[in-house]
Amino acid sequence: MYLRHVALIGTMERRNYEFSWSDGIFRDCLKAGYLCQMVLLDDELIGYGIVQVAADEAHILNLCIDDSYQRQGFARLLLEHLVRQAEHRKAHTVFLEVRPSNPRAIELYERSGFNEVGLRKAYYDSAKGREDAIVMARNLVSNDETLFRH
Ligand SMILES: CC(C)(COP(=O)(O)OP(=O)(O)OC[C@H]1O[C@@H](n2cnc3c(N)ncnc32)[C@H](O)[C@@H]1OP(=O)(O)O)[C@@H](O)C(=O)NCCC(=O)NCCS
Structure with a gap:
């Protein structure tokens, strides 16, 4: 992802999230050197x-597949790719937050090996005020390796 893609991504973001990121947040992520990846299908x-x-x-801050391409396995592929990239950058654990009201995403993460590890109270904006965030994590190093390191 480059700065020139932000306008298009921002439009997709607003189409797929009720409470969406501004284009400025995407620009800040790029400037901060975060891993920012696009999924392209025939360009x-x-x-x-x-x-x-x-x-x-590692912290997955955003993951989105456009409405008309959902339920075809793209999020699962993207998630696995991001996890591998995080591992390549020496991450041992990948964290993410998800809304309890987003069962599709929760199921995706659970099936990809993420476990619930906590709850952040009133973390998100929501139509009814605030909504908690479920914190999920996936460990990338085996227990044996962890023991060896300590
Ligand atoms: C959540 C999201 C990323 C899933 O993308 P997707 O490409 O449809 O997901 P996949 O096709 O890879 O599905 C992977 C698994 O997720 C779960 N899943 C995806 N869509 C689902 C749905 N509508 N209902 C129930 N489970 C669903 C299933 O476990 C699915 O596996 P299966 O197809 O074998 O049953 C997508 O719906 C999205 O971008 N939503 C808007 C943005 C968002 O909420 N992002 C997550 C923020 S934490």
Whole structure:
């Protein structure tokens, strides 16, 4: 993803989220050097993902597949790709937040090996005021490796 893609991604973001990121947030992610990846199908943008990697922790900040391309396995592929990229950047654990009201995303993450590890109270804007965030994590190193490191 480059700055020239932000306008198109912003339009997709607003189409797919009720509470969407501004274009400025995407620009800030690019400037900060976060992992910003697009999913292209025959040169057409159909989705994107943003990951922050700091020390040995990665944080998936955004993951989206455009409405008309959902339920075809693209999010699963994108998620796996982002996790591998985070691993390549030496992350040991990948974290993400998800709304309890987003069962599609929760199921995607659970099936991809993420487990619930916590709850952030009143984390998101919502139509009814605030909504909690479920915090999920996936460990990228085996217990044996963790023991070895310590
Ligand atoms: C959540 C989202 C990324 C899923 O994308 P997708 O490309 O449709 O997902 P996939 O086709 O790869 O599906 C992977 C798994 O997710 C789950 N899933 C996806 N869509 C689902 C639905 N409508 N109902 C139930 N489960 C669903 C299933 O477990 C699915 O596996 P299956 O197809 O074998 O049943 C997509 O709906 C999206 O971008 N939504 C808007 C943005 C968003 O909410 N992002 C997540 C923020 S935390």
